[in-house]
Structure formats: structure tokens, C-alpha cells
Amino acid sequence: MKTCVARATTTDKRNNSMSDNLLNKLTQLKLPAMAGSLIRQRETPQTYDELSFEERLTLLVDDELLSRENSRVARLRKNAGLKYQATPEGLRYPASRGLRAEQMRELLNGHYIIHRKNLLITGPTGCGKSWIANALGEQACRQKYSVRYCRTGRLLEQLAQGRVDGSWLKYLKQLQKIQVLILDDLGLEQLSNAQCNDLLEIIEDRYGQSSTIVVSQFPVDKWHGLMENPTTADAILDRLVHNSHRVVLQGESLRKNPPTVESSEKTS
Secondary structure (H helix, E strand, C coil): CCHHHHHHHHHHHHHHHHHHHHHHHHHHHHCCCHHHHHHHHHHCCCCCCCCCHHHHHHHHHHHHHHHHHHHHHHHHHHHHCCCCCCCCCHCCCHHHHHCCCHHHHHHHHHHHHCCEEEEEECCCCCCCCCHHHHHHHHHHHHHHCCEEEEEEHHHHHHHHHHHHHHCCHHHHHHHHHHHHEEEECCCCHHHHHHHHHHHHHHHHHCCCCEEEEEEEEEHHHHHHHHHHCCCHHHCCCCCCCCHHHEEECCCCHHHCCCCCCCCCCCCC
């Protein structure tokens, strides 16, 4: 009996040593989620005893893949710089706002990104335009697309500064690589000739290559008047409007009646 116990103890020690060695190797290979999954299997063997070797290995690999996907989405979300923590699940579709659930489902599927179309969101102040744009940005991150949220005026200020410090071209190339660029608050101030030129550079670089979401309180047919240079305005709108989907919101400002707890949607 003592011999059997001794053999069992020796076997357990050997197995633990092998498992510890494997954990160290997984850590060296930068497979932390796989290592964590192995620890869980070791701590609750009764849960996995009936599984085959291949099944247990599949669980380890699946955990690592899931962890990497979650980490990637977290990085994309951080780099996006979204203004609101908006989610597709939090969107509401009251008929009075003109927001159609069918259209939003199509947009949330990401087909406009796949086909490199633009999206123009317009409506009066406070009707939720920016919130919808941010929810679409969140969904794009989940779909593994790179996203960047920018207020149009501030972005153009950064480009103007880039002409001074020499970072202008580098910044434009960064914007060109973004798969979904959100330009919020277009038209809060009339765009100068220089700003029109910079905006054209952004739109031209992205035309047919990636998707741009433009948010404005002005109807699209008023955008031409928001730009000082009519010739450049023609070029910008030609590239934006003729390759786009539109979401046109209506109704009074939601700020007059703040959303309830059940409706997590913000106003903008």
C-alpha cells in the first residue's frame, strides 16, 4: 500500500512539474490566455476528464484566440477616440425622429465600409447625430476596422499647425489609412479657403478607398454655402455626396427632455 501511495505521489509531482514547465513555455511564447486556460483545466480536472486530448487543446487555442480578438478590439476602441460610449444596442428608433431601424441594421452590418461608401448624418441640434455616429464607430471597432473620431474644426486646426511644423503630410497619410473616419460638427463655422483645401485633401485621399462619416446640423444641400471657396466646395461635395448613404434626423432637441434610464442614447 505504501508503495502505491509513493508511486502516486511521485507521478503527481512529475505531472505538476511538466505542467509548470509547459506554463513557462506558453508565457515565453506570449500565449497568456492559453496558459490561463491550462491552469483552469489543471485546477478543475473533473470538468475536463472526459474530453479527448484534441478537445482540451482546442479549448486552450480558442481561449487564446478570443483573448487576442478582445485585445484587438480594445486597442481599436482606444485609438478611435470616440466622444461617447455609444453602442448599437442603445439606439432607439422613435418614428418622430426619422431614424429607420431597417436602415440602421444595414449600416451596422458594415456593408457601407466593405463597399467604401460614405455616410452623411444631418439633423437639427440635439437630435442625436453624434451619438449615432459614435455607435457606428463602436460597431466598426467590433468588426475589426480602424476608426477615428474628430471634430471637423479641431482637425482642420491641427492640419493648419502641421503646415507650420512640417507634420502636415504625415498627418494626412495617417488619416488616409483610417478605415472609418468620423468628421463631426461640419459647418459650425464657415470654412476658409485654406481649410477647404485641407478638407479636400482628406476627402480626395479617402475617396473610393475607405469610409467617411460626416455629421452636420445643416442639410446636405446647404453644405456648399459653408465653404468659402466655391470651386473647392464643388470638388469636396462631388466626392462626398455621390458616394454616400444618408441619415436625415428630425424633431425637437432631445436636450429639452433628457433621456430616461431605459434609453441610454445621448443628444448631440
